[in-house]
Amino acid sequence: MAVFKIIHITKYQYNYPIKESINEIRLFPYNFENQEVLQYELLITHNPEVVIAQDFYGNRMGNFNILQPHTEMTIESRMLVRVNPSVSLPALTPVYVKDVEKEKNNSIFLLRLSYPEGIQKQDQIKNILNEIGLKDKTILEIATLCSTYIYEHFTYTKGITNVETTIDEILDHKKGVCQDFAHLLLQLLRTAGIPARYVSGYICPNENGLRGEGATHAWVEVYLPNEGWLGIDPTNNIWTNDNHVRLAVGRNFADCTPIKGTFKGIAVQTLSVCVSVGYEDGRQIEEINDVTLKEISSDVKQQLEVLDQLKQQQQ
Template sequence: MALFKIVHLTKYQYNYPIKESINEIRLFPHHFENQEVLQYQLLITHAPNVDISQDYYGNRVGNFNVLDTHTEMTIESRMLVRVNHSLKIPKMDSTSVKDIQTEKEKSILLLRLCYIDKIEKQVEIESILEKIGIEDKSIIEIAQQCNTYVFENFKYTKGITNIETTVDEILMLKKGVCQDFAHVLLHLLRTAGIPSRYVSGYICPNESGLRGEGATHAWVEIYTKTQGWLGLDPTNNIWTMDNHVRLSVGRNFSDCTPIKGTFKGLARQTLSVCVSIGYEDGRQFEEINDVKLQEVSSNVQDQLNYMDQLQQQQ
């Protein structure tokens, strides 16, 4: 059992005033059997009204608008969460992919989480599964071996991928971060016929040397008929533990994006994310990351350059 006080601070800055910022957030921690949300607070610049609803996958989603002109917007999510994964390693039962076929046919959700996205390197995915040897193996065994394959064959490297990086590109690079590893593992598992979902959350450091500690993290959950949803972390080749705090689930990162938004105006924007984690014994961990945003079109870039020139002439 572990208790974490997590502060997730997101700051957007604009070099020229913008207005009508429209946003969608998934920053609300799950409250489920092994994770109890004791306290939660959401603080947003200008204190807009936040309309909270639930999406298809059961995540709490917040929508809000900041209509006034502004050059900065911060979104601060504060939570106190207790995590207790009683089974850090699941039971090795004999349930196979065939054993859950009837259950999948009766559930649109499970079928959706088995759907294989079209990629150019599908033959490579099938070759990996053939190498692993998934025939006559249980779901647990297949998942664990796929998890190990990703961990051993893909190098953890920051700064070479982004939220737009595809599975094809990751298979070519053989490098990436937790989000990339999760996407590759999902494709392997779904090709094998195992219902699998992407999980967005945090992996809280505990002097254990896990990769990705202290920051937003991503992993995968598989569905088994006997044990329900079980978490696999391909970045660290482990089953999820007490230091994995779950925020949202979906088919992929797009379904779990912590913050999505748009605005009216012409400006360069920068984004920084700070995650602070406090422990029961008073220890504190903090990590700050500047996020690389998608590049603007050449037309927008030309307009921004022209505005910069005008400002310099004043």
């Protein structure tokens, strides 16, 4: 059992005032059998009203608007979470893909999480599964072997991918981060007929050191009848433990995006994310990342150049 105090600060800055910022957030930690939310606080610039609802996958999501002009928006999520170790994998009853077929075919929810994405390099996915060998293997064995394949054949490298990187691109350059490896593992598992879902959250540092620790993280959960969802982290090639704090689940990253929104105005926005993890013994780990955003269009660039010229003339 472990207790973590996590502070997640997201800051957007704009070089010109924008208005009518409309946002959707999934920053609310899960309350479930192995994870208990002891405290939670959400602080947002201008203190807008946040309307809470539940999405298709059971995530709590918040919607809010900031209508007045502003050049900065900060969203600060503070949580105190207790995480308990999950079930012991060796003690689980062996479950095979055929054992989940009936339940899967009677559930739209499970079916939705069982179909692989339509990609150009699906033959490569099938070749990987053939190399691994699925015959007579349980779901847990298949998941473990797929995770190990990714860990051994793909390099953990920051800065070469973004939220829009496709599975085809990951297969090409064989490098990426936790989000990329989660998407790749999902494609392998779903192609093998196993219901699997994307998980966003945090991985809190331990004595052994883990890739992605102290920051937002992503992993995968596979479904077993009678047991429910079990997490596996291909970035570190481990089954999740009491260092993994879950925020949201979905078919892929798009369903779990911590923050997404839009605004009115012509401006270049920059985004920085800071995650701080505190422990009961007083230790604290902090990581700050500048996030690469989608490049602005040529039309917006021209309009910004005009605004810059007018600004210079006024000085």
